[in-house]
Amino acid sequence: MAVWGPGRLGCEVIRAMVGLESVELVSVLAYSEDKAGRDAGELAGVGPLGVRVTTDRAEMLAARPDLVIHTNMDMGAGKADDDLLQLLDVGCNVITAHAYGGLHLREDGAIERFQSHAVAGDATLYCTGVNPSFNVEQLVQTLSGACSHIENILVRDVMAIDEAGEMALELMGYGKPLDTKLSDHLRSWVGQYLEPSMRVTADLLGKPLDRIEFSSHLGPAVRPVKLASMTVEEGTCASVALRYDGYSGDEVFISVEGLYYVGAEQRPADAVAAEYIEVKIEGRPSLHVTVDLKASVHDGLDRYPDSPDTPIVYAAAAGPIVQAIPLVMAAPPGVMRTPPPTAHYDARFLRRG
Structure with missing residues (x-):
């Protein structure tokens, strides 16, 4: 197996x-020269694994990984198409964390193209992670x-992104005035992960979405926030809420909100x-579930000692x-x-009347 x-x-x-x-790690491909030649295990903080990081794609493939x-x-969106198709062409199975779970929703024939390359290369492509998939x-x-x-669903993801x-x-938009208009690129960048997941889930639950509307809100820093890469001054943007509302007919059926601070x-x-x-989930019954992400629930740790x-x-x-x-290895x-x-x-199935 290789990690790219x-x-x-x-x-x-x-x-x-x-x-x-x-699982055996046979190759690791990086872009930055400062990682080239380093032991992959030492780079990850787990001790030597005997696998040297390379910045040469041909060298990675020469290790003949059956999965990347x-x-x-x-x-x-779509910027990794050529890289992924090359892997499929040479017979590498691929698990990607990029937004490739909605290939069938793209209007450029992506699903047919990827399916054709995968079958020809006798390989499988799968997309997973927190968003999309989990x-x-x-x-x-x-x-x-x-x-x-079910009347409606709200998924809220709260995350501190100081690092x-x-x-x-x-x-x-961090550090900018609160009246700053967020770029269309940001909306599409985050939306490429969330919107396909919303549509796939709404379809499965029998409530296909007619449209998805986007809204955002910027919150101010109550005092200066010094980060490794910048300082966010008091009164400028220190939190960003991005919300995607999926409508089935005239009613919102599923909403996904990311709050990053x-x-x-x-x-x-x-x-x-x-x-x-x-x-x-508002329905019969209604549900409210919170998944608290911890390194250790027992010890109340938010980070792992090997990767603080x-x-x-x-x-x-x-x-x-x-x-x-x-x-993926067992999939056709x-x-x-x-x-x-x-x-x-x-x-x-459950429709009444």
Whole structure:
């Protein structure tokens, strides 16, 4: 197996793999020269693994990995198409954390193109992580199985992003005046992950979406927040709420909101933890579930000692990736979709009148 992109998520995947008897790491591909030649295990903080990081794609493929876990930097919708298609062409199965769960929703023939390349290369492509896959597809769909009727669904993702890089913070408007208009690029960048998950889930639950509307809100810093990459001055943007409302007919059926903040003072007053996932289903019965992300529930740890600079959400993303390895290896060639739970709400079956 190979890891393409040993950043925070890629290194967390490497840490999660250590000790798995059925998985052998044979290659790691990076972009930055300062990682070239380093032992992948030492880079990930787990000790030597005997695998040297390379910046040469041909060298990675020469190790003949039968699976590549693709966790490099996301440059936007569709930007990784050529890289992924090349892997499929040479027969590498691929698990990507990028937004490729909605290939069938793209209007450029992407699903047909990827399916064709995968079948020709006798390989499988699968997309998973926290978003997409876990938050909406797996968590919401599973919880819906308790309901005989659903009026609406809200998924809320609260995250402290103090360690985010300067480019991401700049894109999201941190440190800017509160009347700053967020870029269309930001909306599409986040939406490429959330909107396909919303549509796939609404379709499964029997409430196809007619449209998705976007809204945002910027919150002020109550005092200056000094970050590694910048200082957010008092009164400028220190929290960003991005909301996507999915309409079935004239009513909102499913909403997904991401609330991202820097500085402990900007943590929402109703927040139950620094980082968590919240699902509210209004129906019969109504459900309210909170997933508090911790390194240790018993000890109340928010970070792992072997990776203190890595937010816990990366571990939550690496889990579905590593768990998907045997599923992808056993899957037939082609584009693999997230399997739905065995029991879920279906408005078509349960319709009354």
